[in-house]
Amino acid sequence: MKPFGRLAYTTARRIGTCKRNVTTSRHFSVESNVQTNIESGTLYEMDLTVAKQLNMKTHLPSQLAKQMDTLGEIVTLVREPTAEVASCMRVVDKHLPNLRLVLWGAFGTGKTVTLNQAVHHAYKNNWAIVNLRSAMELTRRVKEIEMSSFVAGRINDPSNAVAILQNFKQQNQHVWKTLTDLLTEKDYEWSKSERTLKEKPITEIVEMGISAPFLASDCVGAIFRELRRHAKNDKLKVLVAIDDANSLWGKTLVKRADRTYAPPSDLTLVVHFRRMIANDWTNGCVLMVADKKEVADARDELEVSRHTPLELFGEEGFEFIEPFVPIETSNYTESEADTIYNYYVSKNWLASKSGKHSFLPQYILNLPIFLARSEEGRKQLMYLSAFNPYYYERLCAFN
Amino acid sequence: MLRIAFSRTCRSMSIASPSSVSESDTSVRKIGKALETYLKNSQQHVAMMEKHRTEFETGRRHLAKMMSLDIHELDQEAIDRAIQYLFPSGLTDPNARPVMRPPDEILPKFQRFTFDEEGKPEGTRFFTLNPKIYGLMSEIGVKTQSVMKFYDEHVGSRSVNRNDLEPANLSGSQWITADKIKKKLSEKFSNELYGQVIIAFEHLASLPGSAIEQKFLSEFREPMTASTGSKLFGPAIPEVQICAESNKRYAEVTTHCKDTRATVRVTDAGKGKYNIDGLQLHDFRHLQAREILLAPMIISQTLGRFDVAATTSCISNSLPEAPNREPLRRSGGMSALPRAVRHGAALCIAALHPESTESLRLSGLLTLDPRKNERSKVNQPGARAKWIWKRR
Numbered sequence: 001m002k003p004f005g006r007l008a009y010t011t012a013r014r015i016g017t018c019k020r021n022v023t024t025s026r027h028f029s030v031e032s033n034v035q036t037n038i039e040s041g042t043l044y045e046m047d048l049t050v051a052k053q054l055n056m057k058t059h060l061p062s063q064l065a066k067q068m069d070t071l072g073e074i075v076t077l078v079r080e081p082t083a084e085v086a087s088c089m090r091v092v093d094k095h096l097p098n099l100r101l102v103l104w105g106a107f108g109t110g111k112t113v114t115l116n117q118a119v120h121h122a123y124k125n126n127w128a129i130v131n132l133r134s135a136m137e138l139t140r141r142v143k144e145i146e147m148s149s150f151v152a153g154r155i156n157d158p159s160n161a162v163a164i165l166q167n168f169k170q171q172n173q174h175v176w177k178t179l180t181d182l183l184t185e186k187d188y189e190w191s192k193s194e195r196t197l198k199e200k201p202i203t204e205i206v207e208m209g210i211s212a213p214f215l216a217s218d219c220v221g222a223i224f225r226e227l228r229r230h231a232k233n234d235k236l237k238v239l240v241a242i243d244d245a246n247s248l249w250g251k252t253l254v255k256r257a258d259r260t261y262a263p264p265s266d267l268t269l270v271v272h273f274r275r276m277i278a279n280d281w282t283n284g285c286v287l288m289v290a291d292k293k294e295v296a297d298a299r300d301e302l303e304v305s306r307h308t309p310l311e312l313f314g315e316e317g318f319e320f321i322e323p324f325v326p327i328e329t330s331n332y333t334e335s336e337a338d339t340i341y342n343y344y345v346s347k348n349w350l351a352s353k354s355g356k357h358s359f360l361p362q363y364i365l366n367l368p369i370f371l372a373r374s375e376e377g378r379k380q381l382m383y384l385s386a387f388n389p390y391y392y393e394r395l396c397a398f399n
Numbered sequence: 400m401l402r403i404a405f406s407r408t409c410r411s412m413s414i415a416s417p418s419s420v421s422e423s424d425t426s427v428r429k430i431g432k433a434l435e436t437y438l439k440n441s442q443q444h445v446a447m448m449e450k451h452r453t454e455f456e457t458g459r460r461h462l463a464k465m466m467s468l469d470i471h472e473l474d475q476e477a478i479d480r481a482i483q484y485l486f487p488s489g490l491t492d493p494n495a496r497p498v499m500r501p502p503d504e505i506l507p508k509f510q511r512f513t514f515d516e517e518g519k520p521e522g523t524r525f526f527t528l529n530p531k532i533y534g535l536m537s538e539i540g541v542k543t544q545s546v547m548k549f550y551d552e553h554v555g556s557r558s559v560n561r562n563d564l565e566p567a568n569l570s571g572s573q574w575i576t577a578d579k580i581k582k583k584l585s586e587k588f589s590n591e592l593y594g595q596v597i598i599a600f601e602h603l604a605s606l607p608g609s610a611i612e613q614k615f616l617s618e619f620r621e622p623m624t625a626s627t628g629s630k631l632f633g634p635a636i637p638e639v640q641i642c643a644e645s646n647k648r649y650a651e652v653t654t655h656c657k658d659t660r661a662t663v664r665v666t667d668a669g670k671g672k673y674n675i676d677g678l679q680l681h682d683f684r685h686l687q688a689r690e691i692l693l694a695p696m697i698i699s700q701t702l703g704r705f706d707v708a709a710t711t712s713c714i715s716n717s718l719p720e721a722p723n724r725e726p727l728r729r730s731g732g733m734s735a736l737p738r739a740v741r742h743g744a745a746l747c748i749a750a751l752h753p754e755s756t757e758s759l760r761l762s763g764l765l766t767l768d769p770r771k772n773e774r775s776k777v778n779q780p781g782a783r784a785k786w787i788w789k790r791r
Contacts, residue, residue: 106681301685301733304678331681379702383671384689386681395686 038078038086038121041336043343046074046120054119054171059133059243061112063393071347076113077340077389081329085118088325089125089285094234098284100277100321102245102309105329108390111289114329115241118287119171122239128179128227129171130240130276132164135247136294138269142254149191150218154268155254161216161269165209168223175236179203182230188222190215202226217268224272228281238284240276245288246309248274249317250295277321288321331387340389341378344396350377372396437512444509451502458499475500508585531584532592539599542612550608567609572620574600580619633742633767636749636756642666650747656739656768659731661711663743667751669706671696675740676711683737691737695745698762699755705748709740742767 046056051074057065068074085101092099103111122129132138138160148154172179180201188196188205194215196204202223209219231238242248248270254262264270277286290312296305305311309326310318332340344350350372371377385391463473466481473481478499486497498505513521524530553559575583577593603609604616637652648667653660673680673692683689696702711731731739745764749756759765773782780786 107684301688304682376700376702380693380697383680383693383696383702384686386679386683386689388681391681391686391689 038083040078040080040083041339042078043075043339044078044117046076048074050120050123053173054116054123054129054131055167056116059112059116059119059131061390063390063397064113067393067397071349075343076117077336078117079110079114079329079336081110081114081327082117082121084327085114085287086121088327089118089121089127089239092237092283092285094232094283097279097282098231098240098286100279100286100288100324102288102290102321102324102326103329104290104307104309104312104326106307106331106388107292108388109329109331110389111291111329112243113389114327115243115287115289119239119241122237122241122285123171123174125237126175126178127237127239128175128231130168130224130227130238131171132242132273133167134244135242135270135273136244136250138267138273139247139250139252139254139264142252142267145254146214148217148268151268153266154271155256155262155266156214156217156268157254158213158216161220162210162213164220164269165206165216165223169203169206169210176203178236182226182235184226185229190218196222202230217272220269221272221275224276228276228284231283232281234283236283240273240284240286242273242277242287243289244291244293245277245321246290246312246314246317247294248277249314249320274320288324332382332389332392333387334382337382337385337387337392338378340392341381345373350396352377441509441511448502448506451506455499455502462499510585529586529588529592531586532580532588532596535584536596536599539596539603542615543599543603543606546603546606546608546612549611550606553608563610564608565610566607567604567613567616569604569616569620572617572622575619575621579621631760631765631767633765633769634746636746636765639750648751650750652743652746654739654743654746654767655714656742657731657735657771658714659711659735659739660714660717661709661736661739661743663707663709663740663747665744665747665751666706666708667704669704671703672706674706674708675736676709685733688733688737691734691741692744694741694762695748695759695764698745698758698764699748699752701748701752701755705744705751707740707744709743711736711739738768 051057051068056074057068060068064076081103085103088099088101103114105111119129119131138157141160142157143159144157146156146158148156169176180203182202183199184196184202184205185198187198190196190208190212194208194212196208205219205223205226209216209223227236227238230236248264250264252261252264252267254267256262256266265274277288279286290307290309292305292307292312294312296303309321309324313321341350352372353374372381381392381395385395459473459478460470462478462481463470465485466473466477468477482497482499488496490496512525515521520526522530522534524533527533550564554564574597577588577590580593580596581587600616600619603612609616634652634654637650639648639650641647642649645666647669649664651662651664653662655661675692680689680692683692692707693702696705713731731737741764745759749759749765756765775781
């Protein structure tokens, strides 16, 4: 059944993409919704320039990013968790310790998308954004290491540190002016020749880190420290969005000199991000994703493991992030699936109308691919994807 | 003289006592070879039946003793139960299992001829070789005549019921097969004769006024088999039941695929929810598994209507454990478990939604897949694989 289905999908999709034309009538909100009106169940289009600034192409799940490339626009469904995150961000205040939110849920239910929507929400409200694409990159994808000169035994990760700083710079262009107005607290002596003086703009730290990779890890710590300090003083609000945050307490692939694996607490960047998560500062929001990819095997299609925060963060991590607000992401409801279906239909992303291929027997024509735009096809897409957003997108896509 | 001797013989046959036979033997010297054979067979059959009857009765008494029952309590049902208990059989075909029934029921019948006082065969149709079937045809003919006459007399008059002037209502049934007529009349006949009988029946049924012969016609009709139960390989379509709590219709069936046994329960008026050992549809991460699970609903176009609950187990774990073998922990994999559930669900949907039975059957979803993992052989790495031969 399957290979045939794939093939037919492909043909159906090709027809669709050929016919694609720019639809002028938009059935979803383009207007920015500042603080107040985040309505769950509506489609929301992100400005492409904004998306470029926020580096959505790398931060969104790759399949979704590809779809956005094809359709030429970034449209996501605003769902209950997003509204919840937004309402949590609204209560952030300089008198309250930073608010910790943990997005958790089954595979493909939209944790990362919700995180990115929250980042965009922060952008709209002129917050400073500290966004990490995946904490797993800090623990498992460490290309080069060097020992820290600042604290003995710490392991620096220059390439990731530079990437973090560059990403920080790119994502915060909307508040860059504000950031240049904020001044450092003390003298930072990076090395014998490099130093950042007191009462200088904190953006200098970022520039320093980007230009000198061997200092970048320490610069990350310094900029985070300054951000926390200024947030406490109500100079700005900070959103810390960390995808796969449970990997900060997971296993690492970094080897020490004695060929043993270093624990994550030995990695400088991990330590810096943990400090960001700690709730000893105010006027900020820490948004974490508890993702199964830390513990599960992606190739194992049979194993059904738990995905609750306690299981994923482990005892140690769970104790560290407590107290937090858990926000569960779940599968589509029927109306949400319909919204997405109608969007795909309006974009001609679903193209085939009904089984008019007379050379095929009827029971094959009943498959969803041949009737994507019919009522039966709508139902089949819904149930075959089991209402899971990721599976739904995969079923409707052709790659 | 000969005729009288015949008649005596035949009358004595019906009494069937050996003494009278020997007497007739002395009185009649010259009888035809065929008749001689007939008489001999008849006597043998009577003796054999007598013997079997006494044997059955003795066996019944023994059985009652073995089962510590009173002989009067041991009716046929009790006998069946006892046989099933004493001779457990793993054979799947019910006809192949051991059975104990009265000999009259299960032994082949002996066809007797009837003769009149003079020793002539009774009825002139004897000489047609198929007296019964020709009798039936002539009966149909007589009835056809009477129906036509009845209609001619009463058409337009108000003295009879309107409905009696219409053709017989035979919807939802079909003519019984040749085999069944043969059994009914206890006579063998050719297919041509069967065809003629059916033509005659069709003609009679098509006449206006044949409603008065409805009863006669329905004797030779059988209901059209809506369910394909008898033709299915594997478990039959289950009965529809009604849940006492939720008052919803449901059907339950147990089936298997490979090493996975699944008990599937499909409830009507649901939301399309799945519960397979506590797993829902979205826990089956591979599209193949979900496609398999939803296939019966897609074929019958009832997506979102039925709830499916299934529990599965590993068959080989329930067998007497082989030594040195750990029990398997899970039942079924990416396709075997969904396929077991699919077969069960398809059967239940066929019960709950009979309109889709035929399409489900044509899609092959109602048929059990009997294939099993082939056992590995001693001294071989697998079922068929051999160790690499190496010159030492």
